[in-house]
């Protein structure tokens with residue numbers, strides 16, 4: 385049954401795309417045309433027929449749009465590094481409108497007199513830097529902010545950005561469906577941003593190489609709840625509205641930031657908490673809160689299993705949020721999001737629970753330095769599924785899974801996992817071929833060196849970023865073997881290598 389798993393995400397993503405045929409997203413390639421002529425122009429009024437020439441951009445900023453990611457060079461921005469985001473956001477589902485004040489604590493990484501954040505939609509009403517009102521421009525999907533005075537390398541600054549409007553998802557460059565802020569048919573709003581949807585709800589430096597901590601103050605009408613990454617600090621209720629304050633004290637990549645707003649319940653999972661020693665809480669629709677689906681309470685066991693294999697669970701808490709009509713799951717930090725569909729298929733649900741949990745180590749704590757390294761996320765999370773099969777069903781079931789996945793790969797024509805296409809980043813290769821790469825490594829260097837490699841890789845890069853060369857270097861250092869050929873073959877050759885015969 386789990387042989388179907390690998391294809392599932394790709395398939396599910398495609399199905400989701402079919403189910404939603406009203407892409408209103410802007411051209412994913414930011415052009416240098418749709419420039420708002422004044423700071424009061426809505427970004428959404430792309431049909432404005434003004435002939436006013438856009439104001440000239442500060443010349444140094446235009447050279448810093450984008451961080452040069454191998455797949456999405458325009459994502460993120462150079463010139464600064466964010467330490468903390470404070471997101472003070474009020475959402476009124478009645479009128480589907482949010483108003484927000486986002487504060488960005490950052491440090492200049494070179495001399496700058498302006499900087500840019502990724503952002504799309506909404507009306508930006510005011511921006512201050514270090515308490516002073518400043519001017520700004522919108523250039524495609526960039527919001528360019530003038531500094532009140534030039535900053536030197538190492539100078540800290542705080543930018544506060546006020547905006548409001550109706551949140552909308554954006555068409556991803558990487559996936560065939562809309563990412564970012566979405567709303568299901570039951571009226572639950574949630575954010576699934578990987579890799580490029582962050583700009584649909586926050587002004588941010590949207591690249592995994594700039595991790596930051598986050599404070600969320602989310603105000604919603606009672607009796608709705610608002611959940612976000614990290615731990616709930618307090619809930620302040622006033623005149624029929626509640627402000628839910630969530631803190632994410634561990635560094636987090638921007639694509640993992642989320643909120644979930646709806647008629648839901650935050651349900652502590654005592655079984656999992658007791659088993660793992662990690663605070664486990666899930667965000668569930670009312671019917672599931674009173675009738676917990678069986679595999680959910682096994683997350684404690686799963687956490688203990690991976691903590692032993694990889695190292696201690698990385699964050700302050702864990703759990704999932706279940707939303708409607710969404711045929712995928714995403715590993716948002718400390719709060720993975722699952723479409724309701726999964727709940728209907730317990731065996732499959734269990735496997736995807738394992739997958740998203742494993743991402744907390746590989747993807748969320750150790751984050752790819754570049755989107756081209758995505759197999760470090762998906763190959764590892766897929767391999768973790770097979771480790772869970774080995775643990776719960778034995779070595780023969782593990783070997784059968786690996787063989788089945790290899791055979792299935794032979795039937796399709798996919799790029800190798802080390803070279804994923806930008807327009808189909810999450811293709812099955814980065815999952816399955818990527819997972820098989822780890823299997824091949826395990827057979828080559830043996831169980832002891834293999835699991836030591838995983839632990840050392842995690843311990844070396846936790847709360848940080850890593851690339852493929854970093855992983856290979858650790859595997860070689862731990863095993864003492866020259867693994868150049870193995871990784872060249874498995875990550876970059878056009879055909880899937882044969883499985884190694886001996887099993888570890």
Ligand code: TRP
Nearest residue numbers: 393576578579712713714715810
């Ligand atoms: N990382 C997800 C997984 O675990 C796949 C994914 C990427 C995704 N981007 C997404 C899922 C956006 C939902 C929404 O496999």
Ligand code: ZN
Nearest residue numbers: 739761762765
């Ligand atoms: Zn995944």
